[in-house]
Amino acid sequence: MSAIPLESSVEAAAERASASGATGRPGASHAAPLAPRARLLPALAAVYRAQLSRARVARIPLLFVATFQSVGIMILMRGVVDGGSEARSVVAGSSVLVVAFVALNLLAQYFGRLRADGGLDHYATLPVRPASVVLGTAAAYASFTVPGTFVTAVFGCLLFGLPMAHLWILAAVIPLAGAALSGLGAALGLLAPRQELATLFGQLGMSAALLLGVLPASRMPGPIAYARDLLPSTYGVEAFARGFDAHPDWALIGLDLGVCAAVGVVSLAVAAWAYRRAAVR
Amino acid sequence: MSTGTAAARAGTVCAVRGLVKTYPATRGRRGAPGTPEVRATDGISLEVHRGEIFGLLGPNGAGKSTLVRQLTGLMRPDAGSVDVLGHDLVRHPERAARLIAYLGQESTALDELTVSLAVETTGRLRGLPLREARAERDAVLAELGLDEIAGRPLKKLSGGQRRLACFATALVGERPVLVLDEPTTGMDPVARRAVWAAVDRRRAERGATVLLVTHNVIEAETVLDRVAVIERGRVIACDTPAGLKARVADEVRVELVWRDRAPVEVPEVAALRAEAQEAGRRWTLRLSPERARAAVATVTGGPAFAALDDFTLATPSLEDVYLALGGRTEGLVKA
Numbered sequence: 001m002s003a004i005p006l007e008s009s010v011e012a013a014a015e016r017a018s019a020s021g022a023t024g025r026p027g028a029s030h031a032a033p034l035a036p037r038a039r040l041l042p043a044l045a046a047v048y049r050a051q052l053s054r055a056r057v058a059r060i061p062l063l064f065v066a067t068f069q070s071v072g073i074m075i076l077m078r079g080v081v082d083g084g085s086e087a088r089s090v091v092a093g094s095s096v097l098v099v100a101f102v103a104l105n106l107l108a109q110y111f112g113r114l115r116a117d118g119g120l121d122h123y124a125t126l127p128v129r130p131a132s133v134v135l136g137t138a139a140a141y142a143s144f145t146v147p148g149t150f151v152t153a154v155f156g157c158l159l160f161g162l163p164m165a166h167l168w169i170l171a172a173v174i175p176l177a178g179a180a181l182s183g184l185g186a187a188l189g190l191l192a193p194r195q196e197l198a199t200l201f202g203q204l205g206m207s208a209a210l211l212l213g214v215l216p217a218s219r220m221p222g223p224i225a226y227a228r229d230l231l232p233s234t235y236g237v238e239a240f241a242r243g244f245d246a247h248p249d250w251a252l253i254g255l256d257l258g259v260c261a262a263v264g265v266v267s268l269a270v271a272a273w274a275y276r277r278a279a280v281r
Numbered sequence: 282m283s284t285g286t287a288a289a290r291a292g293t294v295c296a297v298r299g300l301v302k303t304y305p306a307t308r309g310r311r312g313a314p315g316t317p318e319v320r321a322t323d324g325i326s327l328e329v330h331r332g333e334i335f336g337l338l339g340p341n342g343a344g345k346s347t348l349v350r351q352l353t354g355l356m357r358p359d360a361g362s363v364d365v366l367g368h369d370l371v372r373h374p375e376r377a378a379r380l381i382a383y384l385g386q387e388s389t390a391l392d393e394l395t396v397s398l399a400v401e402t403t404g405r406l407r408g409l410p411l412r413e414a415r416a417e418r419d420a421v422l423a424e425l426g427l428d429e430i431a432g433r434p435l436k437k438l439s440g441g442q443r444r445l446a447c448f449a450t451a452l453v454g455e456r457p458v459l460v461l462d463e464p465t466t467g468m469d470p471v472a473r474r475a476v477w478a479a480v481d482r483r484r485a486e487r488g489a490t491v492l493l494v495t496h497n498v499i500e501a502e503t504v505l506d507r508v509a510v511i512e513r514g515r516v517i518a519c520d521t522p523a524g525l526k527a528r529v530a531d532e533v534r535v536e537l538v539w540r541d542r543a544p545v546e547v548p549e550v551a552a553l554r555a556e557a558q559e560a561g562r563r564w565t566l567r568l569s570p571e572r573a574r575a576a577v578a579t580v581t582g583g584p585a586f587a588a589l590d591d592f593t594l595a596t597p598s599l600e601d602v603y604l605a606l607g608g609r610t611e612g613l614v615k616a
Binding site: 038049 | 375390394395405450
């Protein structure tokens with residue numbers, strides 16, 4: 001669309017100019033000027049803010065569910081695991097599970113529903129880039145997970161007697177694992193041919209994050225350990241778990257988070273493509 | 282773009298030529314039969330002029346919404362062209378959002394937002410800077426009388442209020458063309474008046490052009506400048522409401538409502554039955570003025586009168602036009 005030189009200078013009241021015969025483009029002298037497009041970041045911010053406001057109405061009960069679920073799993077695992085590296089992966093896995101529940105499962109359901117009942121038309125008939133809608137929504141869902149993830153992590157540290165010195169790693173784990181999982185959730189929701197399938201894929205993704213993330217990797221059979229390596233949330237779990245070491249290996253943590261970031265970039269790009277495909281049929 | 286250039290010069294805002302969209306046949310699944318191929322728009326051509334309120338009238342499933350989706354860039358036609366203000370929207374569907382404000386039938390994307398935030402967000406996504414989006418939001422909410430419910434989420438509102446809030450989102454971030462898909466569904470008369478006043482204001486002050494989808498004949502007669510009657514994906518007539526009604530000016534509509542049952546033992550009543558459309562105790566007849574007078578004389582005198590609950594004589598409405606043109610009767614609303 002950069003072939004339209006006037007796009008940035010044209011006021012929203014396009015018809016006034018067109019009524020007076022103003023020219024919009026060389027070569028099509030009678031075409032009316034186009035109203036400006038919404039720019040990427042302001043539109044992203046507007047979508048983010050609108051989605052965040054939904055939390056008050058719709059998301060808070062689900063956030064409690066997500067947090068209690070993770071806390072419950074840790075209490076259950078307390079009977080099986082007693083400290084050491086296994087306790088670290090249980091706490092890290094349960095904390096990242098909150099992110100998987102909201103960013104993957106709920107976001108897949110949200111986009112699946114939006115696509116199924118025509119809600120995407122609203123965004124598709126506004127001059128906004130797919131990336132603004134997908135990123136704004138994904139960022140909002142990732143933000144919903146912040147309180148639950150912190151509560152789960154702190155509770156887990158107290159329960160298993162783990163050090164809290166490096167809990168600040170969550171400030172990197174939540175956005176990066178959030179990007180990877182919400183990108184995956186958005187792509188699943190937008191690509192699923194039916195709404196029920198979007199819900200199913202979201203649930204399955206979350207179940208995978210639960211089983212492969214919370215259960216200690218050392219006890220898994222070979223093929224399942226490979227499946228664990230394929231799941232993006234695993235890298236968030238590993239990065240967080242490494243933070244409990246007395247002297248964390250920052251290079252490995254950086255590598256794990258780098259994997260999350262890379263998956264996030266790819267999956268969000270796929271989601272933006274899927275959005276465009278779903279919006280214009 | 283040659284059609285666009287010519288069209289824009291002639292004051293045509295929207296020119297549609299030979300638009301075709303076919304939904305492919307679907308295979309039957311277990312328990313559900315397959316559906317045959319459907320031509321949702323079957324060679325539709327239209328011209329909408331600047332400052333006009335142009336209507337698409339037809340029952341559900343006639344192809345109105347498919348046509349509108351193709352105009353707003355939401356759906357690619359299989360064939361044909363759509364030109365809006367000199368822009369080829371089949372080739373550049375993404376330009377539609379920069380020329381047209383669209384009010385669809387669904388509000389899922391906005392349901393959990395407050396009215397105020399839904400309008401403001403839509404304005405920002407229509408490219409307005411924050412300050413302007415807020416100023417326009419306040420102006421539109423005041424104009425439509427939505428101030429009192431501005432802080433409530435859409436999904437907590439009644440159907441009519443929610444529709445009015447969605448209409449508000451279509452007005453913020455002004456566009457030269459408004460495409461409204463059944464905007465007044467579920468609204469009370471006050472809200473309807475607010476909608477038509479807002480539309481009229483935009484037309485009078487800014488020369489806005491409105492394309493309105495409706496299946497409500499009364500609304501179509503009162504607000505539209507011109508109307509295209511759509512039936513099975515085709516335009517079966519396109520004229521002013523008065524012009525369309527002139528086509529059936531030689532007919533009068535007689536409606537008879539019987540108390541319990543029609544007195545078909547009266548020979549004149551039995552003769553009328555052959556031409557009547559029956560809906561429960563209500564008969565609708567379309568007759569020449571002379572025959573209508575005779576029919577009224579029959580049912581208001583003698584034994585038939587005892588069985589008569591109510592009757593009306595009316596000049597033709599757009600519904601009569603629609604039926605006279607060969608439309609199916611069900612699906613148009615008269616309220």
